[in-house]
Amino acid sequence: MSKRIYLDNAATTRVHPEVVEAMLPYFTECYGNPSAIYSFAGEAQKAVEKARETLADLIGAKPEEIYFTAGGSESDNWALKAAAEAYRDKGKHIITSKIEHHAVLHTCEYLEKQGYEVTYIDVDEYGFVKLDELEKAIRPDTILISVMTANNEIGTIQPVEEIGRIARAHGVLFHTDAVQAFGQIELDVDRMNVDMLSASGHKLNGPKGVGLLYIRKGVKIRSFIHGGAQERSRRAGTHNVPGIVGFGKAAELAKASLAQRTAYEMQLRDYLIDRILREIPYSRLNGDRERRLPNNAHFCFRYIEGESMLILLDQKGVCASSGSACTSGSLDPSHVLLAIGLPHEIAHGSLRLTLSEQTTKEDIDYTVDALKEIVERLRNMSPLYDKNRLEGAEGGKLPA
């Protein structure tokens, strides 16, 4: 097989072999339905509860506050729609940010069609939500604030604790989409002052198709999927036992490796950022230099367009994305990049590289070398790029 360097870990991750191993018995051996009475099903039920404890532990929650879902998008949908419904007697105003994942933004747009009002808070040039604007947006009829823990494109880690404190001071429910942050940075629902938190299994070397919604005890949000009595009657449907077990195992491994893994990723990420900014002219880093996810690097290269760059990288064996994989195929540049103030033509030339603990320095060197060639090649083809004129204009020569 030809060379492959996988640098799209924000899109999804490789399932850890130990996770697969933990899951396997629940397909062919302990395959009982955890809701059944007979003792054979007890094994599966125990496994689900063990996973719930592990996951609760990772975010400082109680096990009974963890509700399993089919993934991050479902958790976001549930949190927003159900909270909107449950608190509509209090009001119909929701606050979110302009850089949320589409699972939140499109749900907000849906709620607007249902008669809710949504305020989309601006972010600064690094992607941080403007706290003063957020606080000013709160009205007596505000029922929910939803701001992501860390951005899926540019990796900016939001001041979630502050946002939670503001929400709490005003008696407003606070939901955070922690899909990208879960297992990547330390999370504690009490410290963060969150009432609801969404997470997904496949972003931390767990399986796809399983997620969770943390709902703080006392928060009155109702069922999203109606049916059986699973998940305290709040989320019906037979438990995805292997998935839940895998999610739990992934969380356990993520917790154990957190400090060492993220330190390694950060070192490699900074090396990548330094090389690109130093060696590729007219490149910029998006997001904050420090307060960003340990494995996230996101760039714009002027005068070229992202998709061409991705195809050429793919031909060199490098899997990367221009923003979020969910929006590939759409022609508009990223809403996140526009929100941080980039003009369209620059936003079009974006590249996201997200590392894992398996990424090596050699991988990074290979990728940067390939990228230098690719950027140069596309610029030579670009009507926006006139090297001679730019050299004159900038009063210096471009690095080779």
Next chain:
Amino acid sequence: MYSEKVMDHFNNPRNVGEIENPSGVGTVGNAKCGDIMRMYLDIDENGVIRDVKFKTFGCGAAVATSSMATELVKGKTVQEALQVTNRAVCEALDGLPPVKVHCSLLAEEAIHAALWDYAEKNHIVIEGLEKPVNDIGEKEPDVSESY
């Protein structure tokens, strides 16, 4: 996602570059929508396109359609070049994904814009050619902006 022909033209684009003192040059699209094409034509005294070059800022399909369009008009008369439609470009590439069909339209418009420029420079009227609407001219991004 792309046909083999699109990938071939993306990987080995034909006629990339510029022509000094072209008979006509046209730029269409805008950076806002993510595609800019510039087409240069060298047209001889008999109205035959002797040479053609392009530069494109855009996705894989934008590069491939530019490349294919140059191939389709090279050696043709002005009137023949005018008949090269976006559909012809699309078909020659064995099709494009639906969201990328606008790229082929841009290629057609780029040819038209270059022909319009040629007609203006030579004070002639090319029958059937309308003034291009998408010509963004020679506007360049502001290079003084720094980061």
